[in-house]
Amino acid sequence: MDFLSAIGLSGEVPDWTLFWTAFGAIGSTIGSAATTIAVIVALWQTKYPYKKNLKLKFSDSTKIVSERNSNLPMLVSLDIANIGNRDVHLKEWGIILMNKKRTILFSQFPPDEFPTALKKSLFPEFPLHLPIDKTITLYFEQQLFLNAIFESVKEKDLKKHQQVKIYVMDSTGKNTIQKHKRR
Known part of the structure; x- marks a missing residue:
């Protein structure tokens, strides 16, 4: 070889x-x-292209000052941004409790202290239309929000130091959730 x-x-x-x-x-x-x-x-x-995507930002202390009245009640607010590729129709918002229970926050029932013109802009009626790349802010009276939290803790629907889950439901029943630590 x-x-x-x-x-x-x-x-x-x-x-x-x-x-x-x-x-x-x-x-x-x-x-x-x-x-x-x-x-x-x-x-x-x-x-x-048909994907819905919402971004939520919750604030537990929002002060609204009007030119005529600076003694308006404190509010909680929820900024909802549509960062998806599809318009969204919002049906409700609120708090998710234990055992999948919910407390719905009706922001269209504002306190009487707010002037009529301010009520319409701060407390829109549901359902709400949220176009692509737009943001809407929902408000709720802070004391009523805290009362709902305390009542939920009292009824054992929420643990004392549990994170509060704020949700928004769209017209298809899909929930978008944001967790907020209680102080």
Whole structure:
């Protein structure tokens, strides 16, 4: 046995059909995998434009000052931003308690101290339409909010030091939740 035969080379012309068959099989496998990935991405993209996504920001102490009245009651507020690719119709908002119970906060019943024009802008009626890339703020009287929390703790629907979960429900029944630590 000579050196060229030992390393796989001989004086003969190599047969390239085996090489090209293997090369074709590898190319077909890679092409099939790429096609599968392209189909998955295409299916994902058809669903993506219809995605709802809300961002919530809760504040437990909001003061409203009017040019005529600075003694308005303190409020809690919830900023709702539509960062999805679809308009959202908000149906309700409130607090999620234990055992999936909820306390709904009706912001369309404002305190009497607020002037009529201010009531309409601060306390809109549900359902609310929230277009893409827009934000809306909902308000609720702070003392009534705290009363609802204390009543829920008293009835054992909420633990004493449990995070308060604020939710917003859209017209399809989907909840978006934001946790807020109690002080």
